[in-house]
Amino acid sequence: MANGQANGQWYPPEWPDRIRALAAGTLTPVPPRRAATVMLLKDTDAGPVVHLLRRRASMAFAGGAYAYPGGGVDPRDGAAPPERDGEAGTDGDIGWAGPPRAWWADRLGVDEAGAQAIVCAAVRETYEEVGVLLAGPTADSVVGDTTGPDWEADRAALVARDLSFAEFLRRRGLVLRSDLLGAWARWITPEFEARRYDTWFFVAALPRGQRTRNASTEADRAVWMTPADAAAGYDKGELLMMPPTIATLRQLTAYGSAAGALAAAPGRDLTPVRAEARPADGEIVLTWPGHDEFTKHIPAARPTAAGHIPTTETGGAPA
Numbered sequence: 075m076a077n078g079q080a081n082g083q084w085y086p087p088e089w090p091d092r093i094r095a096l097a098a099g100t101l102t103p104v105p106p107r108r109a110a111t112v113m114l115l116k117d118t119d120a121g122p123v124v125h126l127l128r129r130r131a132s133m134a135f136a137g138g139a140y141a142y143p144g145g146g147v148d149p150r151d152g153a154a155p156p157e158r159d160g161e162a163g164t165d166g167d168i169g170w171a172g173p174p175r176a177w178w179a180d181r182l183g184v185d186e187a188g189a190q191a192i193v194c195a196a197v198r199e200t201y202e203e204v205g206v207l208l209a210g211p212t213a214d215s216v217v218g219d220t221t222g223p224d225w226e227a228d229r230a231a232l233v234a235r236d237l238s239f240a241e242f243l244r245r246r247g248l249v250l251r252s253d254l255l256g257a258w259a260r261w262i263t264p265e266f267e268a269r270r271y272d273t274w275f276f277v278a279a280l281p282r283g284q285r286t287r288n289a290s291t292e293a294d295r296a297v298w299m300t301p302a303d304a305a306a307g308y309d310k311g312e313l314l315m316m317p318p319t320i321a322t323l324r325q326l327t328a329y330g331s332a333a334g335a336l337a338a339a340p341g342r343d344l345t346p347v348r349a350e351a352r353p354a355d356g357e358i359v360l361t362w363p364g365h366d367e368f369t370k371h372i373p374a375a376r377p378t379a380a381g382h383i384p385t386t387e388t389g390g391a392p393a
Contacts, residue, residue: 083368106270114279128295168250196276202233209250218281301323317368
């Protein structure tokens with residue numbers, strides 16, 4: 075049983091007290107940081123499999139949980155477009171291919187600079203954490219092997235923020251392939267969490283000739299699993315996950331190929347999913363609208379008895 079739950083839902087022990095403080099008006103929410111994460115898929119005889127990383131147990135946020143490669147936006151990725159914007163093959167100071175920034179801004183619900191930064195974060199973080207790069211020398215090609223000392227030196231410089239993603243692409247003569255990404259969902263970390271993220275989830279297929287590796291210092295395990303097997307592991311309490319991860323895994327089970335999931339992405343609703351905590355009959359009900367399986371009922375007053383603070387699950391999760 076993971077983290078005291080019947081399933082593998084990540085549920086930190088400090089949440090009940092923070093939820094009570096938020097309800098009482100004594101906790102001021104921190105603003106969420108923009109982030110992007112990528113559900114990387116590849117086709118197998120068993121159907122599409124998705125790449126998951128297990129976060130180290132020592133991590134302050136979601137330690138031990140399985141998640142997709144991703145991370146926060148680097149402000150440099152959203153730099154204002156220079157004079158040359160509009161030339162063939164450029165978009166701002168980022169070598170760019172695929173739908174333009176205006177299209178992505180409309181799709182993601184942000185301005186053009188923000189859209190560029192979010193898409194860049196998705197591509198950059200996937201390269202930093204698993205060594206997969208959604209970029210190529212032309213608008214209709216993708217790099218092959220990204221291993222070797224020179225690639226590793228550039229990857230390490232990106233991780234250290236000594237090198238911007240725009241400069242990395244320029245050095246290599248590459249353009250970002252935004253057409254290889256499909257925007258899938260958007261989740262915003264609850265207001266009572268100390269570390270908050272406004273995260274866009276993307277789907278992408280592993281490019282031919284590339285392979286994944288666990289290059290992240292934040293993860294101690296990397297696996298390829300079918301979405302159904304990963305969801306089953308969560309349901310049994312064997313795999314710890316945050317609500318957005320298991321919710322999107324369940325959605326991916328409907329598709330028989332990576333191409334099928336990518337084709338479905340443009341029709342996905344990107345309305346942000348935000349957790350809500352409301353008082354009701356002596357308790358606080360924690361819900362994620364549209365995702366009843368994550369509902370929790372928390373006593374409005376902190377129990378004085380020793381031991382763990384009880385919660386009751388309702389909805390679709392196994393008892």
